[in-house]
Amino acid sequence: MGERREIAALEGRLVAELVARGLRQTGPRRVIARVFFEAAPDEHLGLDEIHSRARKRDRHIGYATVYRTMKLLTEVGLAHERRFGDGFSRYEVAAGAAHHDHLICSRCAGIVEFEEPEIEAIQERVARRHGFAVTSHRHEIYGICASCQKAEHG
Amino acid sequence: MGERREIAALEGRLVAELVARGLRQTGPRRVIARVFFEAAPDEHLGLDEIHSRARKRDRHIGYATVYRTMKLLTEVGLAHERRFGDGFSRYEVAAGAAHHDHLICSRCAGIVEFEEPEIEAIQERVARRHGFAVTSHRHEIYGICASCQKAEHG
């Protein structure tokens, strides 16, 4: 699997960004970034979760450092901050490539990602019609997932 | 203009809901609902703004009452709560009819609404493919609006 390779690549990009900005490579940063990069692509971790996972590797890491590191990762384009309806921010690895959106189950909070180039195209057209230059977008579909639908009939 | 009529209609729906639920018609509720219903369709007021407008008509209205009234309006389906990226909730009159989404200018925070049935259709298809029963969605396109683009070249 290319997983290892991809994480290494992400870490490489981070190091490059740090150097380019005259910032330092530190233990906490490395741990937090790695926890984040290693998360399953559909986990969408919140600060709390990242913090607790990071602590398993270095007990001293503080919440504020997680916050600041994720902010940094977002600024350099390695992370995307998402705000679903549940009150806190979640982060996902910025897919260098295709953008994707989310299907969110209102019952079990499960999240499925999807890509739909056709929607992206239409959306680009809509924006142009209104004179907007698109920088990003967010598209979330809320509903009840298959397994929760089944459970409901029980 | 049908504006007056429409506000009256919305107020009527609210009264009907209140009666149906055994709730009371009170001064503060009337004022808050009216402020909300009278807002321009693209204003997307936050609690703060609704509160301050309501206070202009009744100095005694408290923030908590605005909060609870907007929650009520949301529950009975007369308001939709929106959370854009700016940290607080905004409300808009629930268009009984067609759903619409938002184009948001990252520079001036201006908001333009749009409807795109084609996107809705595709999205329905995507959800079905994943076994989801759609209940709602949110689609926001972020970018720079025409006038901010011009300003930028200045």
Next chain:
DNA sequence: GTCGCTGCAAAACGTTTGCATTTAG
């Protein structure tokens, strides 16, 4: 030795709730 980074604790933020009082029905 710098200057950035860290952890802690505390502030800030919008949202939400407990409670004593007021008021619609």
Next chain:
DNA sequence: CTAAATGCAAACGTTTTGCAGCGAC
């Protein structure tokens, strides 16, 4: 009269910041 609604102030949960000490370079 009674239960619902109100305003205030305080509690919440999360995000953000101030600061003294620590550590990368």
